[in-house]
Amino acid sequence: MSVRPSDFPPPWSPLDAVAAPTDPADERIDVGFLVVGAGPAGLAAAIRLGQLMEEDPATAERLGEVPVAVLEKGKAPGSHLLSGAVVNPRGLQRLFKGRRRLDEMPFYGPVHGESVLFLTKRRAFRIPTPPTMVNRHNHVASVSRLGRWLAEEAESLGVTILPETSAERLLVDGGRVVGVRTGDRGRGRGGEELQNFEPGSDIAARVTILAEGTQGHLTGAALERFGLRGESPQVWALGVKEVWKVARPLEQVVHTMGWPLRPGARYREFGGSFIYPMGEDMVTIGMVVGLDYRDAELSVHDLLQELKTHPRVRRILEGGERVQWGAKTIPEGGFVALPKRFHAPGLLLCGDGVGLVNVPALKGIHYAVESGRLAAEAAWRTLSRGVSSRDALATYDESLRTSFVWSELREVRNMRQAFGRGFYLGGALAGAMTATKGRFPPGDSRTERDADQPLLRTDRAASYPAPDGQLVFDKLSSVFASGNRTRDDQPSHIRIQTRVPRELAELWTRMCPAQVYEVGEADGDGTVELKLAPSNCVQCGAITAKGGRLTPPEGGSGPEYTLT
Numbered sequence: 016m017s018v019r020p021s022d023f024p025p026p027w028s029p030l031d032a033v034a035a036p037t038d039p040a041d042e043r044i045d046v047g048f049l050v051v052g053a054g055p056a057g058l059a060a061a062i063r064l065g066q067l068m069e070e071d072p073a074t075a076e077r078l079g080e081v082p083v084a085v086l087e088k089g090k091a092p093g094s095h096l097l098s099g100a101v102v103n104p105r106g107l108q109r110l111f112k113g114r115r116r117l118d119e120m121p122f123y124g125p126v127h128g129e130s131v132l133f134l135t136k137r138r139a140f141r142i143p144t145p146p147t148m149v150n151r152h153n154h155v156a157s158v159s160r161l162g163r164w165l166a167e168e169a170e171s172l173g174v175t176i177l178p179e180t181s182a183e184r185l186l187v188d189g190g191r192v193v194g195v196r197t198g199d200r201g202r203g204r205g206g207e208e209l210q211n212f213e214p215g216s217d218i219a220a221r222v223t224i225l226a227e228g229t230q231g232h233l234t235g236a237a238l239e240r241f242g243l244r245g246e247s248p249q250v251w252a253l254g255v256k257e258v259w260k261v262a263r264p265l266e267q268v269v270h271t272m273g274w275p276l277r278p279g280a281r282y283r284e285f286g287g288s289f290i291y292p293m294g295e296d297m298v299t300i301g302m303v304v305g306l307d308y309r310d311a312e313l314s315v316h317d318l319l320q321e322l323k324t325h326p327r328v329r330r331i332l333e334g335g336e337r338v339q340w341g342a343k344t345i346p347e348g349g350f351v352a353l354p355k356r357f358h359a360p361g362l363l364l365c366g367d368g369v370g371l372v373n374v375p376a377l378k379g380i381h382y383a384v385e386s387g388r389l390a391a392e393a394a395w396r397t398l399s400r401g402v403s404s405r406d407a408l409a410t411y412d413e414s415l416r417t418s419f420v421w422s423e424l425r426e427v428r429n430m431r432q433a434f435g436r437g438f439y440l441g442g443a444l445a446g447a448m449t450a451t452k453g454r455f456p457p458g459d460s461r462t463e464r465d466a467d468q469p470l471l472r473t474d475r476a477a478s479y480p481a482p483d484g485q486l487v488f489d490k491l492s493s494v495f496a497s498g499n500r501t502r503d504d505q506p507s508h509i510r511i512q513t514r515v516p517r518e519l520a521e522l523w524t525r526m527c528p529a530q531v532y533e534v535g536e537a538d539g540d541g542t543v544e545l546k547l548a549p550s551n552c553v554q555c556g557a558i559t560a561k562g563g564r565l566t567p568p569e570g571g572s573g574p575e576y577t578l579t
C-alpha cells in the first residue's frame with residue numbers, strides 16, 4: 016500500500032492555538048482594533064481604519080490610546096512578503112481613492128507586453144495567452160517593497176505597527192474573540208528561559224482582524240473553533256522565486272507551461288513559471304507547483320534551477336547575478352474551499368488566510384486589499400450607536416459576497432481541480448470553463464487534501480542539474496539569499512512525526528525548499544528517523560499542506576525579504 020502523508024499527522028491540533036486570556040486586567044495591553052499580519056490585506060485594513068479615524072476623530076477618540084495596532088512576525092513589514100508580483104491595481108485604487116495616484120505607488124511599471132510559452136526540454140512554443148492570464152493595465156511590483164510602503168502609509172494615519180511579534184494564540188472568552196496572545200521571546204532549545212527572556216502578552220481588542228496570509232496559524236484555529244470550514248478542503252501550491260540583476264532589460268511579462276513538469280495524470284504536476292521585469296535592470300523568476308503532486312522526489316526548488324537551464328530562460332539571465340531568493344505557498348482551493356462565513360464574534364478573516372486567490376490568473380493581492388478594506392469598514396460599524404457588534408461584523412460577509420472578488424472567484428471555481436486530470440485534459444476543460452464564463456460544468460468540483468495523495472517514486476531527482484553557484488544553486492545558498500538569520504538555539508516550531516516511512520521522510524526532505532529536513536538512520540521496520548534544522552525555515556507553509564505543521568517561531572525569525 017502506498018504511503019499517504021495524512022496517515023502520519025503531526026502531534027498538534029489547531030485548537031492548541033486557542034486560549035482564554037491569562038494576564039490580569041492591569042497587565043493586559045488594550046487596543047481599539049487589532050490586525051494580525053502586515054501583508055496587503057492587513058495593511059489595507061489598517062489604512063482604511065486610519066482613513067475613517069481621520070474622517071471622524073470624535074468616534075476615533077473612543078478607541079483609546081492605541082486605536083489600531085498591527086502585529087507582524089517578520090523583522091519588519093515586508094520581511095515575510097513574497098509574491099510574483101503582477102498587481103491588478105483595482106483594490107489599491109479603491110483603497111486610496113482621491114488620496115494617492117497609481118504613479119505614487121512603488122511599482123516597477125505597467126505591463127507593456129506578455130507572452131505565454133509552452134516549453135519542451137530544448138524548445139519554446141508561443142501559445143495564445145489564456146483570457147484569465149491577460150495582464151493589460153496591470154503593474155509589476157515587489158510585494159515586499161509594496162508592504163513597506165503600505166506600512167508607512169498606515170503609520171502616517173495613526174496606526175501602530177509592531178514588528179517581530181508573533182500572534183501565537185487566539186484569545187476567546189465567553190464564545191467571543193477578545194484578542195490574541197503574543198509569543199514568548201528568549202527561550203532556549205528545550206523551552207528554558209534564557210537571560211533575555213521576555214514573556215508574551217495578552218493584547219485585547221474590540222475586533223480582531225486576522226490577515227495572516229497563507230497557512231494562517233490563528234486563522235486555522237478560528238475556522239476550527241467556530242466551525243467555519245467550507246465544503247471542500249483548502250489545497251496549496253508552493254512558489255519558489257529568485258530576483259536577478261540582469262545585463263539586459265526584459266521587455267515582457269513571460270509565463271511558461273510544460274517542462275520541467277510532467278503532463279501525465281498520475282504525477283498530478285500542475286503549475287508553471289513566471290518571469291517578470293522589475294524595471295530596466297532586474298528580473299524575477301519563479302516556479303509554482305501544486306502540492307497535490309505525488310512524486311516523493313519532486314522539489315520545486317530544484318525544478319526552478321532546472322528551468323533556468325532552458326536555452327530560452329538562460330538567455331534572459333546570462334551575464335546577470337542572483338540577488339534574492341524566497342519561497343511561499345499559495346492557497347489554490349478557490350471558491351469551493353472558501354469558509355462558510357468570514358466572521359465570528361469579535362473576529363474578521365481576510366486575504367490569503369481564507370483563500371481569496373484567483374489561481375488561473377495567479378493573483379491574490381487585489382483580493383487581499385479589497386477584503387482588508389471591507390473588513391475595516393465592518394469593524395468600524397461596531398462603533399455605530401444602535402448597531403450590535405454581531406450585526407456590524409455580519410455586514411463584512413454581505414459586502415464580500417457582493418464584491419468583484421466573489422463573482423470572479425465563482426467564475427473560475429472548477430479550473431484548478433480540472434488539472435488534477437493531467438495537463439492536456441485539464442487544459443481543454445479549463446478552456447471550456449473560460450468560454451462559458453464558468454457555466455460549464457454547472458456544479459462545483461470538490462478538492463482533495465494535498466496530504467491525502469498517495470506517494471509514488473520515480474527517478475526524478477537524478478535529472479536535477481548540479482549546482483554551479485552562478486546559474487544553479489543548492490538549497491543552503493538559497494536560504495542565505497533569503498536573508499534568514501534565525502537564532503538556531505530556539506525551540507523548534509515545526510510539529511511533525513520524526514519516525515516515518517522512508518518515502519515520506521524523502522518527500523519532506525525534497526519538498527522543503529530550505530533544507531530543514533534530513534533523512535536519518537533507518538530502523539529494521541522500514542521506518543527512518545527524520546532530522547530537523549528548524550532555523551533554516553523560511554516559513555513557506557508547505558509542510559502544513561503535506562502532513563506536518565508550521566507554527567510561528569519567535570518573532571523576528573525567518574527570512575528578511577526586501578525585493579520578493
Ligand SMILES: Cc1cc2nc3c(=O)[nH]c(=O)nc-3n(C[C@H](O)[C@H](O)[C@H](O)COP(=O)(O)OP(=O)(O)OC[C@H]3O[C@@H](n4cnc5c(N)ncnc54)[C@H](O)[C@@H]3O)c2cc1C
Nearest residue numbers: 052054055056088095098099101182228254366367379380
Ligand atoms: C510565488 C507567488 C507568486 C504570486 N504571484 C502573484 C501575482 O503576480 N499577483 C498577485 O496579485 N498575487 C500573487 N500571489 C498571491 C499574493 O502574493 C497573495 O495573494 C497576497 O500576498 C496575500 O496577501 P495577504 O495580506 O493575505 O497575505 P500575506 O501577503 O501572506 O501577508 C501576511 C502577513 O502576515 C504575517 N503573519 C502571518 N501570521 C502571523 C502571526 N500569527 N503573527 C504575526 N504576523 C503574522 C506574515 O508574516 C505576513 O507578513 C503570488 C503568491 C506567491 C506565493
Ligand code: SF4
Nearest residue numbers: 527552553555556558
Ligand atoms: S520547514 Fe519551513 S521552509 Fe521547509 S517546507 Fe516547512 S515551512 Fe517551508
